[in-house]
Amino acid sequence: MLQTIKDRELYERIHNNPLFVSTTEEEFDELLMACKLKFYEKVEKSNYFKTPQEGLLLVLQGSAEVLIEGQDGSSVMLEMIQEDEIIGFSNFAYYLGEMARPLDKHHIDMEVAENSICLQVPYEVIKSRMDDQKVRDFVLRKMSLRLSNVYTSLGEQVRLADEYGESEPYVRRVQDFMSSPVITIHAEATTKEIAELMISRSVSSIIITDKAGKLLGIVTEKDLVDRVIAGGGSPTLLLAKDIMTKKPHTVKVTDYYYEALTKFYKHGIKHLPVVKAGKPVGIVTFATLITKRDRNSMNILKTIEESSFENLPVVKAAIYDVLSNLIQDEISTIHTLEIITKFYDRLAKHCVMLAVQSLEAKGHVTPVRFAWYQMGSGARGEQFMLTDQDHFLVYEDVPATQAREVEEYFKLLGNEIVIHLEQAGYTRCLGFMMASESQWRGSMTEWKERLHQWAMESTPEQILLGYNFLSFRFLYGESTVNDRFVDMVNNQLQKSATFIYYMAQQERDKPIPHLQQNFLTIFRGRSKADIIDIKKHALFPLHHCLQILGVGNGIINATPLEIISALQKKKKITKDFADEVRHAYEISLSIRISMSWEKHLRNEKISTEIDLRKLRRWELNELRTTLDTVRALQAHLLSKL
Known part of the structure; x- marks a missing residue:
């Protein structure tokens, strides 16, 4: 029964949408008969929002912009809708009988960015589908994400209105x-x-x-x-x-x-x-x-580039000033980290450059090309405050007659890098995962043998080293060395199925806690307080699962968000699940940042433990959803073993 949708592929795609996926084919056909296909050409405008009875518009192909028109005829874009997304959530309050339709007072248009096919889902169909709990959860999740984006936009609008003055009260695009x-x-x-x-x-x-x-x-x-x-x-x-x-x-x-x-x-x-x-x-x-x-904030770039060893500590204060402004302005966590990470990257690269120059001043010239990498939170793009050092060095192979001389140089360079980073505010790694240590520097061949040894032994200690190593990111040196190193690592990992298997097995032995269960049985030494560690029980399992899934699909040298996007592109996870993992990742980071920053302002010891009794109900629900998603990601990984 394809009277409405004659294209079988399109039919299946609509049926697999969360709005309809739980229906039988007979039920779906009946609902589909009430819907209409809409075809739009590029740059075509449509006053789709004329009446609320038109329901929702599901974008099947193409994309569209939702615009609000001002009295002077100018338009401001409210949102950009891509494939598989929905237009018309603003009418839900009307559907539920909670309020009159607010959009009646404004001229709202939909402008098609590229040739598009949409499915108009009328109010009657929406009403019948909302009886399904899964559909309600899907709609709630999508509306929450949309609302989050709106608040981010409004926060930026208010901030920029303050910055540019009352003469420019609108958001700066x-x-x-x-x-x-x-x-x-x-x-x-x-x-x-x-x-x-x-x-x-x-x-x-x-x-x-x-x-x-x-x-x-x-x-x-x-x-x-x-x-x-x-x-x-x-x-x-x-x-x-x-x-x-x-x-x-x-x-x-x-x-x-x-x-x-x-x-x-x-x-x-x-x-x-x-x-x-x-x-x-x-x-x-x-x-x-x-x-x-504001020049005081942006001059940080000049501060970094012109800083010498003596005034490196000044940079940390300048970056923290920018971070404070971003947090106060309530810029989204992901955007905040993108901006701050670039400052930290510049600072770290500048420290390495100063270290090289320091050796040159002492008569030590770089003997071969090399690459310097960060690991840990800095490599993942999650470092919002300066933490401990995690980094390593890789350099080109040389004949045996030169090996000792070259190793001596990079031993000196590793020590200089540690000293310069420490001067900038990075504390030394308690686990000694730094280029000053012999096991965290070496030639291409030495690194190949090192990775092979980790894979052969597969002890908990080696697996821990593997997790830290797999988050590596190239920051300084020769890109040709980096290209060869990445290829070598990828080849070694593809030969290390047993090592990857043990890494995944270790995740199975670290179940994600349920908020409903008695925490006294999980956290020994605690009194009656219900405590959860957002880093240990959310971020680390999420990182590890993504790392293992990434390695299994040839994705390395990437941040968590890049791995999620790559897995989605390779169709290893669905778009909806990818969105859920991204949301869980952002919530986990947001909690960690807000907690740590508040403790920093109070000069307290930084901790990632959360007292559940102090959370509001909506915060507890967000945390529960986040842990559920991380648990689902863990289950997805284990299902691939």
Whole structure:
């Protein structure tokens, strides 16, 4: 019975949606007859929100923007809806009879970003499906996530309104400060033409587009210097397509200020094309964003780059000042960590650079190319406050006659790095997992043998080392060394199935606690207080499960969020489960950050233990949901053994 949906694949996709998945085929067909397929073309506008009886709109293919129109005819985007997401949650209060429909007072439009197919699910169908507990849970979860995003946006709006003054009370988006119209040129233009255009228009970059106006690449002044002048190329023979940066990082007109700023820090770039529907409509430069910010906060970058060994401690205070502002402004945990991690990365790399320079001043020149890696929370992008050191060194293989000399140099370098990081505020690792220790530095061959030894022994101690090691992230040195190292590690891990199996078995022996059970039987030494450790019982199991699943699917050298996305892309976990794991991860981090920061402000010892009696009901429910999700991830891992 496919009178409404004739495409079997589309039919199955709708049936597998959480709104309908628990229905029989006969029940589903009956419900489907009441729904309608909607086809929208790109850039088409639709006043979908005309009446609440229209129900929900499930996006099956494509994407759409929900806009609110002002009295002056301008529009502000409320949200961006992707495939498998739902439009119309704002009507639920009306459906439940709790209030009149608030959207009647505003002009709300839906603008299609790309050709889309949607399923209109009327109110009668929604009402019948809400009797299913799983459907109610699904709707509640989706509405909670949407509400969380709205609060983040509102928090940023209030903060930026304060920062920019009452004359600019609206949230600052990229479209508010981008340079427009964008200056473009075709891919066959010569570099001489590009240089002349830059001079005549007083710009430092040119966007390259195809005949349809789609973004192909970008050419900056640095590209001209590096790839034409320094490279010895001919300005009249080299074309734009020869020297441009292809598929550059971009931002959307509706992205927030801090999202654009994060991209600059994350990718180390100075120009970001602004795109809409794949076409460039403006450009944002790092210099522009910096001038829009409070200079006292943003000068931290200059502070880091210009710091010497003696004034490294100043940097920590500057970063903590930015962190304090982000926490007070209630910027989302993930965005906060993205911004702060980039500061810490710069600080750590600067310390290594100073360590190398310190040895050079003493007559010790780097003998071979090397790579320096972080481990632990810093490598996972979770370090919001300076913690202990976790890092290692890898260097190129050399003939046996040079091995002793090279090892001596990297022994000195490992010690110098530890000293410089300590000066910056990183305490020494109590477990001695630092490049100053012989087992945490070595040549490519030595590391290969070390990994093989860990896999062969598979003791609890070796497994612990493996967990810490698997979170590694390249921060300083030669990228070619890093590429070879990552390939070597991946090959070794694929040969170490037994080691990975024991790692997973260890997770089975560490069950996630249920909040309902008696904690006195779990935490010996506690009195009557119900205590749970968010790090031990949520974050660590989540990290370990993701690491093991990642290794099993060839995903290493990645942060937890990157592993989740990669597993979803490889279809090893569903989109809904990936969203749940991301949510659990963010909640765990949020709890850890807020607890630790409050203790830091009170000069108390940092702890990740939570007294459940002090939690409000909604906080307890969030924690319970988080632990349930981590437990489900653990079960998913064990099911793969």
